[in-house]
Amino acid sequence: MTLTLDDVEKIAHLARLQLTAAEKKQYQGQLSDVLDYVAQISELDLADIAPTTHAVVQHNVMRDDVAEPSMTLSDVLFNAPDQAANQFKIQAVLDE
Amino acid sequence: MRLTRLPTSLRFRQCWTNEPLSLPVSNLCAEALASGRSPGYYMDLISLSLTELRQALRQGQTTSVAATQAILDRIVAVDNQVQSYLTIADELALEQAAAADARRQQGEDTPLLGIPVAVKDVICTEGVETTAGSQILSGYIPPYDAFVVQQLKQAGAVIMGKTNTDEFAMGSSTENSAYFTTHNPWDLTRVPGGSSGGSAAAVAARMAFAALGTDTGGSVRQPAALCNLVGLRPTYGRVSRWGVIAYASSLDQVSMFGRTVADCAAIFQVTAGYDRRDSTSIDTPVPDYEAALTGDIRGLRVGVPEEYFGAGLQPAVAAAVLAAIEQLAALGAEVMPVSLPHTKYALPAYYLIAPAEASANLARYDGVRFGPRLLGADVIGTLKQTRSLFGAEAKRRIMLGTYALSAGYYDAYYGRALKVRSLIKQDFQTAFQQVDIIAAPTSPTTAFKIGEKVDDPLSMYLADILTLPLNLSASCGLSVPCGFDEQKLPIGLQLMGDTLQEMTILNAAYAYEQTTPWHQMTAPL
Known part of the structure; x- marks a missing residue:
């Protein structure tokens, strides 16, 4: 088993995913299997190979610096789950 | 509160709600369905190839409205079994069809004028819900059309709706769709392949004359093989990705399905080209692909890589592909062995590179600008709650990518994978100094059973083992029907070409197709 449950929790937190206990266990096995499989590439001598x-x-790739019309504000905000005063609205990030 | 410039009443139907689909059916169709008969009146019309329909429209033998209504009737009759469409834009489609007929009346003609096509649900369509097969984008109404959809509309095509896909194009069977699994029209107990399985099944069951998909690791070529279609994956950069929901940006490429090589070339023709909004778009002129279909392949050098005929290849697939290569030789091609020595490392490299890119691309789903928001106690809590809307495979790949990119593992995993990618790319470049095209199987097996691989991610990943090396290179490829196994399931021949050599592989496929019967066989539905 390449990954521990702690590893899975840490990765999930980095990726901002919330997993149930059952999911953690399942992903521990499945991700370890995949990582064991992909470890094949360590057989290769890649010292002189460029990525x-x-x-x-x-x-x-450049374009001319010319102003062009962009999407309308209503289009930009159309799919927002919450918005106010022509802006996307989110929860407070800092304490009040 | 929502602002509205976009349609006040949304003009599409979701196929995944529990309510029965109520499409506007023709009187003929309604009568047939009411008396329990199959509404087969439309078979002559929907069985035409795209190029045949174009001819019929040009000669005034039928109209776009008739063809579009026939497709809608067909959807009502069979899509409850196939489940290829996620969303149907019937009202818009009939309007586009009427507009196409009016333009033709005025003497206008454009390459796809009045021809009904389908679009994979990872490609944005203005005003028509686009979910990428994910809950996290449910209700997302794009405010703009993707470049390829703009091109289709400009060419006069009628857009029937959005087709099912594995969530964010991650999968080989459509079983990772958050909504439902699409069934293979050749055997409804089997998968159509994926991730563009909805588009493949729709074209194979004659619910569209052609369709767009995307191919990041084989997601068009593999379902084309499993559904007896032609599927083309152009060179990376030949078709703009602007407006396509990103999975793995350095590998994603809009790709297309047709029932014949000429059909595939026709839809490729209008979608290829430079787009400055995609900074990886290739700025070279687009050749006339349809005119390149001469069927003359005398002297064409065809390489056969032994690495593609290894363990795990179903014997019937190997036999059909070897027979197809003999047919190419009989048509005057020069067949020779070629080696792609690093093939076995393509799958491991792909499953580091693609998840790494996916983990970065999918970081944008935070419930701020689009998609649902599930409230948590604080910002991080909300982020985690909202992102629990990702399905199992998306979560797996996000975590795999996060791990491969994380401090301490980056060099061993992602860094090494990028170097392996150089070796794979080099393999293809070396091979294309010796041969003009490479011929191999597309999929190691014919269509597998629904549910067969769903609990074993690694075995599902292996379904793409013969298609994804190409995505890591700068090459193009296609799959063309080349036979059936003992269970009457389709087999695909994969032809791969050098950078921007789509003409060469299309013409080779055309030469093969014109002298074999496989593409004329249609799904028993």
Whole structure:
């Protein structure tokens, strides 16, 4: 078993996921299986290999700095679960 | 409070509610259904290929409204069994069809004028709910069309609705959809493949003349193979991802299904092209793909990689694919062995890279700008509550990616996977110095049973073992029907080409298709 239950809890917290006890147990097994499987890549000697992040390499795609119309405010806010005064509304982040 | 510029009354129907679907059926269809008969009046019309329908529309033999109504009737008759559509935009579709007929009356013609198509539910459609198969986007009404949907509309296509998908395109069977599982029209107890299984099943059961999907690790080629369709995965960057809900951004690519190679080329033709809103879009001219279908493949060098014929390959699949390669040789192609030595490392590398990107992409689902919000005691609590709306596979991949990117593991997992990606890409580049295309099976097996792999994620991941190496490279690929196994389940031949060589693989598939009967076989439904 590559991962402990503590590991699963820690990862879930980092990813902002809330898991039930049963889920933790299930993911511990399933994620360990997958990690054991992907560990195959440690067989390869990769010392002199450069990483690839994209299929087709393109650098610094720029456009002219010209102002253009953007989406209307009502469109932007249309799907918001809560909004007020033309802004997305959320719970207080800092104590009052 | 909600602001409204978007439709005050939403003009689409969700297929996943408990209420019976009440679509506007034609009188013929209603009469048939009322007397318990199958409303087969439309079979001649819906059995046309996209290119045949286009011809019929051009010659005035039928209308877009007739074709669209026939598709709606077909959906009413069979989609309760197949469950390919998540959302049906019948009213908008009939309006688009009437507009297409009016334009044709005025003498206008565009490449897909009046042709009903379907769109995978990870692709944004203005005013029509788009959920990515997830609860976390239930009720999301995009305020804009994706680039590819704009292109379809500009070409005159009629958009029937949104098709089922594994949640956020993560899966190989549609069983990871938060709403329901789509059934394979060839055998309703089996999966259609995935993640674009809804689009595949809709086209295979003649509920659309073509459809868009996305292919991040095989999500169009694999369901195409399992449903007897042609599925094209263009080169990364050939089709814009603007407006496509992201899963793994460096691998995602809009891809398409047709019942024939020419159909697939026709829908590819209108969606390909440069879009400055996608910074990975390739800015080179789009060739005339349909005109490239000559059927002449004399002298074409076809490589056969032994790594794709290893353990786990169903014998009937191996036999059909080898016979198809012989057919390519009979048509004048030069067949030779080729090696892609790092193939076995593609799946491990993919299951580090794709989840890593997914964990970053799915961080945006926080219940602030879209989707439901489930209130917790504080901001973090709300975030965690809201994100419990992700399904099991999405959570698995988010956690896998979070782990692979976390301090102390980054170099061993994600960093190494990116280097393995270089080796895979290099394999393809080396091979394409020796051959023009590579031929292999698309899926190691034919369609598996619903429920068979759902509790074993790793065995589900293995379903894509022959398609996902290509996604890590800069190549393009397709699947074309090449036979059936003992249980009458379809088999796909995968043809892979070098960067932007879609013309080459499409023409090879066309040559094969024109001399074989497989694509003419239709699902018994």
